[in-house]
Amino acid sequence: MPVFPSNDWVNSFVEEINRNRKYEDTAKDWEGDFNFVVEKDQKFHETVYIYLDLYHGKCRRGGLYAAGEAPKAAFYYSGPYQNWVRLINGEFDPLKAVLVGKFKLKGSMMKIMRYTAAAKELVRTANLVDTQFE
Amino acid sequence: MWYYRSPTIVFGEDSLSFLNSVKSRRCLIVSDRNLEKAGIVDNIKELLPEDCRTMIFSSIDQEPTFSQMTSAMDSIMKFKPDHIVAVGGGSVIDTAKVILFRYARPDLDFYDLTPLEYLGIKEAAKLIAIPTTSGTGSECSWAAVVSDEREKRKNELASSEILPDYAILDPAVVTGLPRKQTVSTAVDAMTHAIEAYVSTWRNFYSDALAEKALELITGNIAEVLHDPGDIQARNSVHIGASMAGSSFSNSQIGLAHALGHALGAIFKVPHGTSVGLFLPAVVEFNSTVVHDRYDRLNSIFPESMRDKTLAGSLRKIFATMGQPVHISDAGISKDSYNAAKPSLEKLAMESTGLVANPRESESADIHMLLEEVMG
Ligand SMILES: [Fe+2]
Numbered sequence: 001m002p003v004f005p006s007n008d009w010v011n012s013f014v015e016e017i018n019r020n021r022k023y024e025d026t027a028k029d030w031e032g033d034f035n036f037v038v039e040k041d042q043k044f045h046e047t048v049y050i051y052l053d054l055y056h057g058k059c060r061r062g063g064l065y066a067a068g069e070a071p072k073a074a075f076y077y078s079g080p081y082q083n084w085v086r087l088i089n090g091e092f093d094p095l096k097a098v099l100v101g102k103f104k105l106k107g108s109m110m111k112i113m114r115y116t117a118a119a120k121e122l123v124r125t126a127n128l129v130d131t132q133f134e
Numbered sequence: 135m136w137y138y139r140s141p142t143i144v145f146g147e148d149s150l151s152f153l154n155s156v157k158s159r160r161c162l163i164v165s166d167r168n169l170e171k172a173g174i175v176d177n178i179k180e181l182l183p184e185d186c187r188t189m190i191f192s193s194i195d196q197e198p199t200f201s202q203m204t205s206a207m208d209s210i211m212k213f214k215p216d217h218i219v220a221v222g223g224g225s226v227i228d229t230a231k232v233i234l235f236r237y238a239r240p241d242l243d244f245y246d247l248t249p250l251e252y253l254g255i256k257e258a259a260k261l262i263a264i265p266t267t268s269g270t271g272s273e274c275s276w277a278a279v280v281s282d283e284r285e286k287r288k289n290e291l292a293s294s295e296i297l298p299d300y301a302i303l304d305p306a307v308v309t310g311l312p313r314k315q316t317v318s319t320a321v322d323a324m325t326h327a328i329e330a331y332v333s334t335w336r337n338f339y340s341d342a343l344a345e346k347a348l349e350l351i352t353g354n355i356a357e358v359l360h361d362p363g364d365i366q367a368r369n370s371v372h373i374g375a376s377m378a379g380s381s382f383s384n385s386q387i388g389l390a391h392a393l394g395h396a397l398g399a400i401f402k403v404p405h406g407t408s409v410g411l412f413l414p415a416v417v418e419f420n421s422t423v424v425h426d427r428y429d430r431l432n433s434i435f436p437e438s439m440r441d442k443t444l445a446g447s448l449r450k451i452f453a454t455m456g457q458p459v460h461i462s463d464a465g466i467s468k469d470s471y472n473a474a475k476p477s478l479e480k481l482a483m484e485s486t487g488l489v490a491n492p493r494e495s496e497s498a499d500i501h502m503l504l505e506e507v508m509g
Pocket of ligand 1: 270322326391405409
């Protein structure tokens with residue numbers, strides 16, 4: 001079972017995205033990359049970036065990066081490690097989590113407004129990964 | 135963790151007189167030309183405190199775009215209102231919200247009106263909404279529907295900071311509402327209550343409001359249509375519609391709104407008529423996952439209008455109200471509808487109405503629902 005966050009976890013996540021028909025359907029016109037930012041907190045001591053190159057309903061590439069080394073992305077979904085744990089465990093609705101300030105979403109609002117279902121499905125895919133936490 | 139948000143609600147007969155106690159020195163009144171001609175804007179002016187200076191903005195079209203909504207910003211910035219009073223239907227109230235946003239943050243663009251960031255709007259002016267239709271719920275919501283300039287699309291912009299501070303629900307302003315608008319706005323309100331009640335974002339507050347809203351609307355709409363001047367029945371429907379607005383605003387709309395917004399963007403069909411057109415089909419589609427909740431709502435319908443299922447009751451009540459359930463009854467030809475189907479499907483798939491609908495839907499489901507209303 002891959003540990004979150006790790007390269008293995010990112011690979012499993014990418015596989016899940018590419019297996020997710022609902023994501024493929026809602027994001028079929030989507031072009032733009034994402035950085036999922038796992039921010040350091042009391043339980044997790046360094047901020048890391050999970051970079052995803054997303055194109056037409058598929059993830060072409062994913063990688064784990066240290067802060068400052070991650071490729072720039074069109075969108076950023078960020079939150080502290082402990083909130084990621086809760087999100088991956090399915091305790092949070094990905095969009096409600098943004099509306100109550102558990103996560104931040106940055107990027108072109110014009111674009112994201114049209115892909116809210118895709119964005120939600122993308123984040124939700126994280127809880128399909130069989131995950132172990134440190 | 136979630137919130138329940140609501141303006142202070144002033145309701146019942148004579149509630150417009152609340153305006154007299156408003157601490158305003160400079161008040162912008164946002165309305166439309168018809169209401170201005172009908173003398174409602176003058177009424178509002180007279181009710182405001184004597185020493186309050188007013189400015190009127192009433193050049194609002196049926197489905198305003200961002201540039202129409204903000205066409206008077208230069209004069210508004212000079213006037214420096216401390217209050218904005220919106221008196222009108224959903225488009226007027228939404229326009230006032232967009233004006234407030236632009237007035238507080240002239241540095242930002244239209245898509246920056248999002249719930250994802252603190253905008254610092256609230257300090258600029260107080261917003262008072264006086265709905266003159268019973269249905270859109272805009273007076274209780276933190277969303278604004280803005281038509282796109284470049285393409286046929288309706289954008290659903292939102293921020294908790296554009297929630298009105300006060301909503302005044304005076305039944306006197308709706309007694310003159312024409313039958314067609316009474317029907318389409320009541321259908322919109324019923325759709326708000328039903329969608330909010332089954333949304334994955336539902337909560338105890340939105341549930342309570344949805345149930346009471348449906349009781350007030352279904353229990354009084356026949357009387358309103360029979361005797362439009364019946365102030366008690368109007369009052370019940372008016373408050374019910376606002377409760378439905380508060381319900382969806384604290385929960386979410388669903389698929390009927392995703393499809394209705396798409397239809398309304400391409401064909402000039404009133405908002406309530408378009409969402410209502412899809413509602414029975416959407417209820418049938420969602421029934422596989424929320425039938426117990428629909429049964430509960432169905433039990434709220436007056437016996438004379440109740441069928442075995444909620445979808446059945448809706449078709450029954452819509453028939454008595456004159457709300458179409460097929461596109462041809464809404465004045466859309468099958469040919470033009472068929473030609474528009476790919477765009478309708480795309481627009482619906484891109485709607486925020488999809489995110490909290492109780493049953494997950496894919497393009498194929500949207501396609502099927504679009505077929506359903508062909509008749
Ligand atoms: Fe609506």
